[in-house]
Amino acid sequence: MLTSQSLALFQRAQESITGGVNSPVRAFRAVGLTPLFIQRGAGSHIWDADGNEYIDYVGSWGPLILGHAHPAILAALRETMAGGTSFGAPTEREVVLAELVKEAVPSVELVRFVNSGNEATQGALRVARGFTGRAKVVKFEGCYHGSVDALLIKAGSGATTLGVPDSAGVPAAVAETTLLARFNDLGSVLELVEQHPGEIAAILIEPIPGNMGVVVPELAFLRGLREICDREAILLIFDEVMTGFRVARGGAQALFGISPDLTTFGKVIGGGLPVGAYGGRRDVMSLVAPSGPVYQAGTLSGNPLAMAAGIATLRALTEDVFAELGRNAQRLMEAWAAAAKAAGIAIQTAQFGAMMGFFFTERPIRDYADATSHNDTRRFAAFFRGMLEAGVYLAPSAFEAMFLSTAHSERDLDQTIAALGKVFATL
Numbered sequence: 062m063l064t065s066q067s068l069a070l071f072q073r074a075q076e077s078i079t080g081g082v083n084s085p086v087r088a089f090r091a092v093g094l095t096p097l098f099i100q101r102g103a104g105s106h107i108w109d110a111d112g113n114e115y116i117d118y119v120g121s122w123g124p125l126i127l128g129h130a131h132p133a134i135l136a137a138l139r140e141t142m143a144g145g146t147s148f149g150a151p152t153e154r155e156v157v158l159a160e161l162v163k164e165a166v167p168s169v170e171l172v173r174f175v176n177s178g179n180e181a182t183q184g185a186l187r188v189a190r191g192f193t194g195r196a197k198v199v200k201f202e203g204c205y206h207g208s209v210d211a212l213l214i215k216a217g218s219g220a221t222t223l224g225v226p227d228s229a230g231v232p233a234a235v236a237e238t239t240l241l242a243r244f245n246d247l248g249s250v251l252e253l254v255e256q257h258p259g260e261i262a263a264i265l266i267e268p269i270p271g272n273m274g275v276v277v278p279e280l281a282f283l284r285g286l287r288e289i290c291d292r293e294a295i296l297l298i299f300d301e302v303m304t305g306f307r308v309a310r311g312g313a314q315a316l317f318g319i320s321p322d323l324t325t326f327g328k329v330i331g332g333g334l335p336v337g338a339y340g341g342r343r344d345v346m347s348l349v350a351p352s353g354p355v356y357q358a359g360t361l362s363g364n365p366l367a368m369a370a371g372i373a374t375l376r377a378l379t380e381d382v383f384a385e386l387g388r389n390a391q392r393l394m395e396a397w398a399a400a401a402k403a404a405g406i407a408i409q410t411a412q413f414g415a416m417m418g419f420f421f422t423e424r425p426i427r428d429y430a431d432a433t434s435h436n437d438t439r440r441f442a443a444f445f446r447g448m449l450e451a452g453v454y455l456a457p458s459a460f461e462a463m464f465l466s467t468a469h470s471e472r473d474l475d476q477t478i479a480a481l482g483k484v485f486a487t488l
């Protein structure tokens with residue numbers, strides 16, 4: 062596989078863009094390669110700068126549930142942009158997208174659109190703090206909520222549950238407002254709640270973690286969080302930036318029948334344009350400016366092009382579409398497990414709607430400690446390179462999810478499954 066054009070572009074990029082990329086995982090460091098520069102996409106396929114073609118299971122890291130360059134999205138964008146790209150004033154499309162979100166996710170009574178998932182979690186956390194008058198937030202090791210200061214904290218030693226920043230530049234004073242619990246471990250949450258009575262504004266969680274690999278949540282654990290929040294007047298925030306309109310039309314909260322107080326969205330609701338949103342209970346969201354004292358604003362928030370892409374995407378995602386996505390994803394992950402088994406390699410797979418993942422281990426993965434200590438990342442890197450050579454583009458890290466789109470055809474799946482058979486046999 063020739064990738065000299067990508068390499069030349071990467072070298073050039075490093076002269077003017079820090080690290081050569083505008084988001085770290087794109088650099089391919091975890092798999093010992095340099096990034097492919099992508100020239101174009103159509104449906105389920107992408108082409109790199111050297112003309113190599115791949116079946117794409119990244120989908121721009123989640124947004125592209127309809128595939129690349131979907132005709133309905135392109136048509137909506139063309140029609141919208143002919144009338145101007147931004148006004149910084151309200152437009153009807155914002156109302157339409159808000160109504161679509163509310164209809165699909167009943168826990169959302171009021172919503173605010175922003176430009177990224179990052180901004181959504183930041184806004185949700187601020188309004189939770191404003192509503193409760195409390196400062197602390199419980200988050201879970203291994204859950205990712207964007208590069209927001211207070212949420213860039215994942216690893217604490219067993220002894221201390223106070224947050225230690227994961228990044229330079231996060232002040233200790235900010236990190237101290239973040240309390241770390243373990244996913245699927247209600248006891249670790251109860252301990253924090255007992256140690257910090259009346260201080261916790263919110264419990265923030267990816268209801269199905271997708272940023273430490275895809276981890277299966279225990280229903281009793283998620284239900285337990287709801288009960289703790291009700292008892293302690295803590296707000297439960299589901300970060301559905303990845304899972305919203307991805308694992309089901311109504312997101313993870315629809316799958317599990319649990320109603321959070323606030324929800325954050327991103328990725329799919331922007332159909333490939335920069336969008337995020339946060340929303341939830343009317344009494345909480347009413348505190349956001351201008352109706353309340355919690356300030357949050359954005360020059361390009363509710364941008365017409367982004368709203369148009371989101372509307373086209375959500376309108377296409379009917380229950381029937383999700384049923385088919387789920388069937389295809391299940392078929393793929395069953396084949397994934399079978400191909401590994403045939404090669405004598407132990408893996409764990411997970412699949413919820415059109416979100417999929419796997420770990421190279423024989424042990425079930427319940428939390429971040431399991432994911433980081435048992436997942437064979439060297440084997441993943443070899444697997445990744447083999448699949449890439451075979452024309453299958455996966456996320457370049459052993460701790461990312463895979464995404465299926467409506468554009469993935471039977472033929473794509475057959476080709477992927479054939480590649481799996483070959484590549485697992487080489488590991």
Ligand SMILES: *Cc1c(COP(=O)(O)O)cnc(C)c1O
Nearest residue numbers: 177178179205206207302303327
């Ligand atoms: C991607 C992601 C974010 C951040 O969204 P951006 O649009 O990248 O800022 C936040 N939370 C979760 C669960 C995500 O997967």
